[in-house]
Every structure is written in C-alpha cells, then in structure tokens.
Amino acid sequence: MTEPLPSPPPGCPAHRAAAPLYGPRFQTDPGGIYRELRAAHGPVAPVELPGGVSAWLVIGYRELQLVTSQPKLFGRDSSRWNAWPTIAQDWPLRPMMAPVPSILYTEGAEHQRRSAAITAALGAVDPYELKTYCERVADRLVDEFAGRGEADLVADYAHRMPLLVLCWMLGLDSEQVPEMIQALLDMLDGGANAQQGAQRLLAMTLELVESKRTEPGADITSRLLVHPAGLTDDEVMRDLRVLLIAGHQPTAYWITNALRLMLTDDRFAASFSGGRRSVGQALTEALWEDTPTQNFAGRWATRDTQLGGQRIAAGDLVLLGFAGANADPAVRQPNGAAAEGNHAHLSFSHGEHRCPFPAQEAAEVIAATAIEVLLDRLPDLRLAVAESALVWRPSAWVRALVALPVGFTPAATSGGVFG
Known part of the structure; x- marks a missing residue:
C-alpha cells in the first residue's frame, strides 16, 4: 500500500x-x-x-x-x-x-498542428445530419422509459445521449457505450478505480483507431487519420480520448444541470415554457449559473x-x-444575475486551448435536442424526490448529479427506428 x-x-x-x-x-x-x-x-x-x-x-x-x-x-x-x-x-x-x-498537454507549434486536425475533423460533421441523428437518439431513449411514468434522467438519458451521438461521430460501435460510460466515470471521479478506468478508455480508443486504419468511414476518426497534419495512430488514439471526455462529460451534465434548474427553480422553468427564451438561451443561462465543468x-x-x-x-x-x-x-x-443573452461565460475555457468552436456547436445541438425532445414527449415532468435529497458526484472537476429521478404521465412510444 x-x-x-x-x-x-x-x-x-x-x-x-x-x-x-x-x-x-x-x-x-x-x-x-x-x-x-x-x-x-x-x-x-x-x-x-x-x-x-x-x-x-x-x-x-x-x-x-x-x-x-x-x-x-x-x-x-x-x-x-x-x-x-x-x-x-x-x-x-x-x-x-x-x-x-x-493534445491536452501540447504547446506552441505542436498544439497548433494537433488542434488544426481536430478542428477540421469536427468541422466536417454535417450539422443537419447531426441534428437528425440527435433527434433519433433522443426519441429512442425516451421510448425506453416513457411508458413507466418514472425515470432517472442521468442514467437513463443524459449520460447515454451524448455518448451515443459521439460514438456515431467517431465511428464507434454503440454497443460499447455502457463500458465507455463506466470507464469515464471511474476516471473522472478520482476514486480507487480511476487509473483502471483511464486504461480501459485508452484500450477502447486504440481498437477504434486500428479498425479505422484498415476500414475508414465518414467519421471523425477516419478524417483524423488522413489529415495533412500526419497524426500517428498513438496521437489519434490519445486525442480521441480527449474528445470523448471533453465531449461527453460536460454535455451530459449540461443537460442534467439545466433540467434540474427547470424542475426546481420557478424562474428558470418559465424560460422553457413561457415563450420568453429559447431552449438555447436557457442552456446559456445554465452555463452561467451551474456550469458542468x-x-x-x-x-x-x-x-x-x-x-x-x-x-x-x-x-x-x-x-x-x-x-x-x-x-x-x-x-x-x-x-x-448574468445579463440576458450574454455568451461571454468561460465554460468552454479561453485562449488557444479553449474548446474548438465546432465542438461547442455540436455540444449545444446535442444538449438542446435532448431537452426539446424530452419536454415535447413528457411535458409534465416533475422531480420525484425532494430537492434536498439530490446527491452530487464527489468530484473536484464537474458539477454533476448522481441521479435525477423524475415522474410523469406515462406516454406512448414514438415508434421510431434507431440505428
């Protein structure tokens, strides 16, 4: 010991x-x-x-x-x-x-080389295709619990939504999602399994890179492998790990933090239902008030x-x-309070290491679609426990609920197809 x-x-x-x-x-x-x-x-x-x-x-x-x-x-x-x-x-x-x-720890010209490749690969994602896929994922996830009249919006929805979309963007098999979520949580919570989680995540991304090197597709991983920056397999593997962490955790908890505010703060709830703000504007307010990172x-x-x-x-x-x-x-x-419509928060960081703009756009599409679909399908969502009973993850880095239990009137499934 x-x-x-x-x-x-x-x-x-x-x-x-x-x-x-x-x-x-x-x-x-x-x-x-x-x-x-x-x-x-x-x-x-x-x-x-x-x-x-x-x-x-x-x-x-x-x-x-x-x-x-x-x-x-x-x-x-x-x-x-x-x-x-x-x-x-x-x-x-x-x-x-x-x-x-x-890419997290590179500096100067080396950081610019790696950053240029990632920004280009992310920027090539079709925004309309991304929005459509997000809607399909959200509908499918809501289908899984809509008939129950209750759900945990962390485990059943917010954790899975961004990672399913990221899997698709990176060219990953969606069947790997549960293991990947656990590996991410183990690593970021900083507990006894942190280093084991980090190693599992690296192993999964290495398998992805090796498969795309032999069978490329229309995905971020394949675009990174052929970018003029000339990234090695090891560089792509490590940068994909960064993308997974940076893309999943903040987006998942952006969704749940906004939903928590909606369910517990009457002023905030009005921003979703009163027609004064769009969901996008409400999400910006959530970054000011309860940023996930x-x-x-x-x-x-x-x-x-x-x-x-x-x-x-x-x-x-x-x-x-x-x-x-x-x-x-x-x-x-x-x-x-933050000024209405003010986007000058620092939730995406600042300077040369800030979250690339295409990644910010993708995160907002995922988060906004998740909330829009959920509210459309289950308009009478209500918190199923006292607000004081909600438990936060023990992390120095993220502001994230362990669970967000809700109740609602059971609803029919959408009948959509997911794939």
Whole structure:
C-alpha cells in the first residue's frame, strides 16, 4: 500500500487557509466556497486537492482570461509541476494530471498542428445530419422509459445521449457505450478505480483507431487519420480520448444541470415554457449559473510570477475555476444575475486551448435536442424526490448529479427506428 502524501511544510503559501476541493461541503455547496475564497483571498485562492496536494484556484474572470491567454507564463505541459516528487503513483487524480502526449498537454507549434486536425475533423460533421441523428437518439431513449411514468434522467438519458451521438461521430460501435460510460466515470471521479478506468478508455480508443486504419468511414476518426497534419495512430488514439471526455462529460451534465434548474427553480422553468427564451438561451443561462465543468487542471507556472495578488512559484499548479469566474461580481449584474443573452461565460475555457468552436456547436445541438425532445414527449415532468435529497458526484472537476429521478404521465412510444 502506498504511503500517504507528506504534509506540506509549515508556512507553505498554497496551504495557508487553503480550502479543500473535496468533502461534503464542497460536494453540496461549491458556490458558497468560491464566495468565501473570493472574500478571503481575492481572485486567486489557495486550495487543496485530495491527498493534501496544494494548488491555486483562479476564480477571477479577468485573471482566468489572463492565465489562458499567456501560454509562455502559464504553460499546459504538466511535466513542469513542482509537486511531482511527492505525488504517489496511485494518487486517484493522477490520470487527470499525468503528462501524457495528447493534445491536452501540447504547446506552441505542436498544439497548433494537433488542434488544426481536430478542428477540421469536427468541422466536417454535417450539422443537419447531426441534428437528425440527435433527434433519433433522443426519441429512442425516451421510448425506453416513457411508458413507466418514472425515470432517472442521468442514467437513463443524459449520460447515454451524448455518448451515443459521439460514438456515431467517431465511428464507434454503440454497443460499447455502457463500458465507455463506466470507464469515464471511474476516471473522472478520482476514486480507487480511476487509473483502471483511464486504461480501459485508452484500450477502447486504440481498437477504434486500428479498425479505422484498415476500414475508414465518414467519421471523425477516419478524417483524423488522413489529415495533412500526419497524426500517428498513438496521437489519434490519445486525442480521441480527449474528445470523448471533453465531449461527453460536460454535455451530459449540461443537460442534467439545466433540467434540474427547470424542475426546481420557478424562474428558470418559465424560460422553457413561457415563450420568453429559447431552449438555447436557457442552456446559456445554465452555463452561467451551474456550469458542468466547475474546475479544470490546469496550467503550470513557467517561472515565478504574481497573479491576483498572490505569489506563484515556478511549477505551481494553477486550476482554472470556471464556475468561480462565471460568478465573479465584476461580470454580473448588480442583482448577481448574468445579463440576458450574454455568451461571454468561460465554460468552454479561453485562449488557444479553449474548446474548438465546432465542438461547442455540436455540444449545444446535442444538449438542446435532448431537452426539446424530452419536454415535447413528457411535458409534465416533475422531480420525484425532494430537492434536498439530490446527491452530487464527489468530484473536484464537474458539477454533476448522481441521479435525477423524475415522474410523469406515462406516454406512448414514438415508434421510431434507431440505428
């Protein structure tokens, strides 16, 4: 059994009054913690990850834009992390930090090469074909529980919808969806099965690349393999893993977070049914109020510097606090709300490593179609438990419900065909 991580030295600035990004309080009220951190430390605050690992959390809107726009000062290559000598091999969050040769950790010209290939492959997806396929998937999934009068909108719907669509976009066999969902959850929850989940995910993407190398199709994987960037099989495999994680998790929880707000917040519910906003506008509001990707790891300081009044040492881990930055009073109205129609949230990150625009468009098509079809088929959805009984996933990274149980009047199936 690996020894626990050593305690930080006395007076370590990143641990002085650091707030843990784990535990019951963070799981249930991260927004309250971000407000307390802002009041105590300003836009950049010391935090602690499980295992006593220290980091800086950027919760200032302007400061987060600065970090993501200055790659020479805050780099993406995690190999420069000054804490690696103290990090245990079986640290549950290691899969999210380890310097692997994927697009996530590339910098400069190499990142531009990989990013160009992914953006082109995503941009070639026909938006009309995507919308049609999303509608078919959503109808088929609703068919599976429409007659029951009850469902868990996380397990039965939101988890499966984006991944089924992603499987189709990447050229994957939809029969692999259940195993892939579990592998993703195991990895991202940072529990005992995190590293095993990461390995399963890599193995599944490698099988996909090998099959498309011999039998290409009209899919993202095949387009990556023939792109002029000349990606190797290993590069494509690792970048597909990034696409799966970045495409599935935020989209699935974007859907459930918006539905939760719709079911529990009368003002928000009115935006869906009152005709004042479209579902797309309501989804934008959900990103401001309850963004699925709360925090992201991260950036690493390339030299000693200052940020938001804090002294950052070379190699320090700087976490991108999207939820905290979206809640920064500097970019909110006096009443604390986001301006209607404002798309300047940071939920898709910022700078050269932000989510490619074609990926943002695809995510919104998937999320909007999922909600539109669900509301059309089951217009009297209601929460089946007290709001206080809802349980959040124990993750430093995502704001996501374990389950979203609902009730409704049993409905007929659509009679559609899925394939």
